[in-house]
Amino acid sequence: MSESIKDTDKKYVMNTYNRYDLEISEGMGVNCYDIDGKEYIDMSSGIGVNSLGFCDMGWVASVTKQACKLNHTSNLFYSQPCALLAKSLCEKTGAKKVFFANSGAEANEGAIKIARKYSFDKYGKGRDRIITLVNSFHGRTIATLSSTGQDVFHNYFFPFNDGFDYAKANDIDSARSLIDDRTCALMIELVQGEGGVIALDKDFVSEVERICKERDILLIVDEVQTGAGRTGKFLASEHFGISPDVTTMAKGLGAGLPIGAVLAYDKCENVLGFSMHGTTFGGNPIVCAGANYVLARMDDDFLFAVEQKGEYLREKLEKIDGVESVSGLGLMLGLKLKTKNSSDVVKEGIKRGLIMLTAKDKVRLLPPLVISYDEIDRAVAILEAVLKD
Secondary structure (H helix, E strand, C coil): CCHHHHHHHHHHCCCCCCCCCCCEEEEEECEEEECCCCEEEECCHHHHCCCCCECCHHHHHHHHHHHCCCCCCCCCCCCHHHHHHHHHHHHHHCCCEEEEECCHHHHHHHHHHHHHHHHHHHHCCCCCEEEEEECCCCCCCHHHHHHCECHHHCCCCCCCCCCEEEECCCCHHHHHHHCCCCEEEEEECCEECCCCCEECCHHHHHHHHHHHHHHCCEEEEECCCCCCCCCCCCCCHHHHCCCCCEEEECHHHCECECCEEEEECHHHCCCCCCCCCCCCCCCCHHHHHHHHHHHHHCCHHHHHHHHHHHHHHHHHHHCCCCEEEEEEECCEEEEEECCCCHHHHHHHHHHCCEECEEECCEEEECCCCCCCHHHHHHHHHHHHHHHHC
8 A cells, every 4th residue: 555645544534434454546347456556356346336346438438428518517407417317217116206416315314304294294293203223224414323223323423313213123013113193204224234234024024015005104215225236126125026105325326426316206206395405416417427327237137137146146155164144135245254253354355355345243245236257256265265264
């Protein structure tokens, strides 16, 4: 690593990230290189962002073309990339309207506002509580930290926002016990990413949807990490056969540029009106041009290939002696290890040219969706060697 960059970073960047001892200089596809030219296989994709890998040339061309034409205009005016992206997302998901933000946390903030406004319009004041799940993660703004069902995040930044209750994941009695006349929404991740890459049970999710429809409670699905093909379907909700009222997206949708999206379905398409929500950079033409390219790539064949590669990777991982179990869906997998510490394994993997992540006590793998079978084999071989030593 370049000591000058490391020292400069430590001196001038707020110390909010526990960085690994690696300076990534450039990348192409699934591979990247440090400042000394050492090659790494990236099984993290920028925490699920680089859905098409590093510097996909079609994506680069789309973004560059737009940057040369129109870099930004305010949301007081129309722009083609924004309108076309909204149209494509609605056609692909069945949503009716989309609001564009800059991140997953912002998208979840928008969903929270929609839920409370929907209930206020229909039932008046006081029906404003949102149930989330224990072990969930929805963002780092004050409201989304408050909605996150992990006590470790409820510290320092007091007072946190009121209005959130936390049900146990996969425990329908826990959810039922919290629902009352003040409940306006349930917000869930179908795979709890930061919480350990844990997929919810289908029966639990189906019953949550049934209760929500029965009581006119909005069902919000946070697909910030699972959306845009990560699980082998464009949205993870397709695996569960459910129809949410609001879906949030971010990460892989932009393939490297910051974007968030709030997808509103039939009940919610007209809840937010003029001046009730907004953002300076949401719907930026360059960002939307990149996302339009991502959507164009994610046809049925592409998504089927992701699903197949996810099954292949899971089978390979389950055969490794040091792995106790594998959780998750598609190319979003968590490894519970038999004896080794996940953080130590990730650090050693980097030394050997493999970039991975942690989630709680697990090793987390979020490879680019374009990863090849050969690259999967190479990555698994490195991981297996790390766990053997």
